[in-house]
Amino acid sequence: MTGLDVAFAAVGLVAAASGLLAVTTRHVVHAALWLVVCLGSVAGCYLVLGAEFVALVQVLVYVGAVVVLVLFALMLTRAPIGPHAQIATSRLHRVLAAVLGAGVTAMLAAVLLPLAAPVSRRETDTTELASQLFGTWVWPFELLSLLLLVALVAALAVSRVAGRGAREAGRSAP
Amino acid sequence: MTALEALEVVLRSVAVLAAFLVLPLLVGQTEHKVMAHMQGRLGPMYAGGFHGWAQLVADGVKFVQKEDITPAAADKGVFRFAPAVALIPYLVAMAVIPLSPDVVAADAPASAVLVLAVTAVGILGTLMAGWASANKYSLLGAMRAAAQLLSYELPLVLSVASVCLAAGSLSLSGIAAAWSPWWLLWQLPGAVVFLVAAVAELQRPPFDMPVADSEIVFGAYTEYTGLRFAFFLLSEYAGIVVMSLLFAVLYLGGWQGPFSDQLGWVWTMLKGFVIAVVVIWLRVSWPRLREDQLQRLAWLVLVPLALAQLALTGVWVVASA
Incomplete structure (x- = not known):
């Protein structure tokens, strides 16, 4: 058991615990805040494994932008302080979600636990990452960016066209 | 990690903390004075004696007491x-x-x-x-x-x-x-x-x-x-x-x-x-x-x-x- 193993176990434990709290808490904003802790500790896992750049981008994109967007969207709704009956899920939903979660966990554990080995740190410098990303994996990468672009344009079109249609319908109504 | 390396880490951390506590105060005091003079005022003049240099220290003491x-x-x-x-x-x-x-x-x-x-x-x-x-x-x-x-x-x-x-x-x-x-x-x-x-x-x-x-x-x-x-x-x-x-x-x-x-x-x-x-x-x-x-x-x-x-x-x- 090396120092790296201990560090990895610690951040992994924090990630798992905060992830669990994110899905079990009854406060909707707390769930988003626990998600911050979870994503941050996943970045910590990357850092322990030597993928510094991936860890930093994880923090920059997921914590700094995605969760901020989630919180922003929550604030636009009511997002009450404390648990709220209107946004609580029913008992049946919770049981089903727990069964599904347990099933996925068991499956992943069955596949991944036999592969478990002491942590081996491999320093990945940014140059190597870039040559992999823009060499070997350039087509999937570009396709993904195209997909995101299409989604972006489509979102704009939906909001614009739907808005205009509703307005015209409102105008023609007597 | 030897004791010397540990000492270095501690010293570096203390230096960053000191810079973190001093430099913002320096900027804050500069803001007080620069803004005041741009607006034809004097800004803080009493705290600490010389041109109110201790104004932000006094503010800090005030905040702690609140x-x-x-x-x-x-x-x-x-x-x-x-x-x-x-x-x-x-x-x-x-x-x-x-x-x-x-x-x-x-x-x-x-x-x-x-x-x-x-x-x-x-x-x-x-x-x-x-x-x-x-x-x-x-x-x-x-x-x-x-x-x-x-x-x-x-x-x-x-x-x-x-x-x-x-x-x-x-x-x-x-x-x-x-x-x-x-x-x-x-x-x-x-x-x-x-x-x-x-x-x-x-x-x-x-x-x-x-x-x-x-x-x-x-x-x-x-x-x-x-x-x-x-x-x-x-x-x-x-x-x-x-x-x-x-x-x-x-x-x-x-x-x-x-x-x-x-x-x-x-x-x-x-x-x-x-x-x-x-x-x-x-x-x-x-x-x-x-x-x-x-x-x-x-x-x-x-x-x-x-x-x-x-x-x-x-x-x-x-x-x-």
Whole structure:
């Protein structure tokens, strides 16, 4: 058991615990805040494994932008302080979600636990990452960016066209 | 790790903490005096004797004495924790900004990305404060802050990406070492975008919609008192220090200048200080932007400008390679 193993176990434990709290808490904003802790500790896992750049981008994109967007969207709704009956899920939903979660966990554990080995740190410098990303994996990468672009344009079109249609319908109504 | 290495880590941490506590006060006092003289006033004159130099120390003592109030309807844990989330990212950022090749607390390989990543986390403090206060003004302030910071994050990252591309390095030390006076012209659009976006990230006037005191009291910080409020103020001024030093390192060559072997860190500090004065100057010169003007500036001016700068840098780097 090396120092790296201990560090990895610690951040992994924090990630798992905060992830669990994110899905079990009854406060909707707390769930988003626990998600911050979870994503941050996943970045910590990357850092322990030597993928510094991936860890930093994880923090920059997921914590700094995605969760901020989630919180922003929550604030636009009511997002009450404390648990709220209107946004609580029913008992049946919770049981089903727990069964599904347990099933996925068991499956992943069955596949991944036999592969478990002491942590081996491999320093990945940014140059190597870039040559992999823009060499070997350039087509999937570009396709993904195209997909995101299409989604972006489509979102704009939906909001614009739907808005205009509703307005015209409102105008023609007597 | 030997005892000597442990001692070095401790010393470096203490040095960063000292800089973190002293430099924001220096900027704050400069703001008091510079603003006052620009407006034909004297500013603080009594505290400490000489031109009111101890005014902010006195303010600090005042904040410590105040009662620490948590509103009854607030989400107590989140409310109490928010100032720390706003403050600590700037402490981390300050640790990786190099003042000279030797004077840097922690020389991280991708420090430019690290600084951007941790300052992005600082936004969460404002959001947590605004939501947990259970106050309409706070919530409005937090929403404005979120909308503003999300929009200005993008031009900030793009302009830093351009400099990284020009230097061929993600490390702040590497960028400052690769700097040449020609960058002043070549990276000028990116520098302007960075400065504007940085002031907006700090929610400083003219981008202080989120704390507009004439409309929403003090935005997300309305319900805070005492030391926790002081922490939010400290994070704003620490943010000015971080962004100014970052500007000096990225666009003004950091420690490059006459006698840079001996006086390198003095050059970085001087350049950063000049930028901090510019940030203060902006506050005195411009009225507050309206919310729609803010968004328009970010998406229709800064983002295209930053993309154009990135393209220009890319073309030049490829052509001259």
